[in-house]
């Protein structure tokens with residue numbers, strides 16, 4: 001299979017999904033750079049050899065984002081606010097304004113591809129999760145900006161809307177992909193979300209696509225790219 005020929009910035013690389021994105025990029029031999037809030041945490045997660053690949057900053061800070069985007073060809077954004085912690089900035093600051101800021105600055109920098117990890121049910125304002133700072137609606141507004149900016153000719157986006165995130169190794173399950181936010185429940189391993197985000201870089205069917213994804217039956221896989229072809233429009 002072809003791969004991606006460029007450098008990918010992983011935003012939120014020390015998060016549980018972001019760390020898997022880094023590992024899957026490494027397994028596909030794709031050059032990468034990490035945008036993280038804490039260099040200490042990054043070294044704990046990836047070891048000291050990661051230091052040369054780090055940009056430290058917050059998605060709330062335009063200057064820090066801008067400097068992380070130099071010499072980058074694509075962004076995979078796995079950032080999410082901590083809705084359970086009242087001391088953390090609200091979803092409006094991270095999942096909406098932060099994502100909009102990252103996408104706007106990436107586009108300004110001439111970056112062509114933006115991949116966003118969002119969530120199942122973002123189009124359901126009545127969903128119980130929305131009690132926490134309207135997190136789903138905030139994610140939808142972040143998504144909308146990514147679609148607007150990277151849906152223009154010469155650019156591309158992929159927006160993944162996973163179900164409940166769980167831990168475990170990748171490529172051990174069949175997948176269900178859907179569009180239109182019609183999947184009501186389900187879970188998926190963070191490692192598989194990461195794998196799908198990475199193959200979206202070089203899978204033409206994934207470009208300019210917003211889709212939901214959950215896992216199905218246990219079944220060992222060598223690739224997850226077949227599931228893009230299962231999508232009906």
Ligand SMILES: NC(=O)c1ccc[n+]([C@@H]2O[C@H](COP(=O)([O-])OP(=O)(O)OC[C@H]3O[C@@H](n4cnc5c(N)ncnc54)[C@H](OP(=O)(O)O)[C@@H]3O)[C@@H](O)[C@H]2O)c1
Nearest residue numbers: 012014015016017037058059079080118119162163164165
């Ligand atoms: N939990 C679920 O079941 C579920 C379901 C569907 C979708 N999602 C979404 O999927 C995504 C990944 O989830 P996850 O469980 O991997 O999340 P996670 O482990 O909590 O990771 C979130 C990442 O965002 C980073 N972050 C938070 N605020 C930031 C800021 N101001 N600037 C820069 N980075 C910031 C965190 O940095 P630190 O590493 O420094 O903390 C962390 O790396 C999130 O958007 C989440 O909302 C979650």
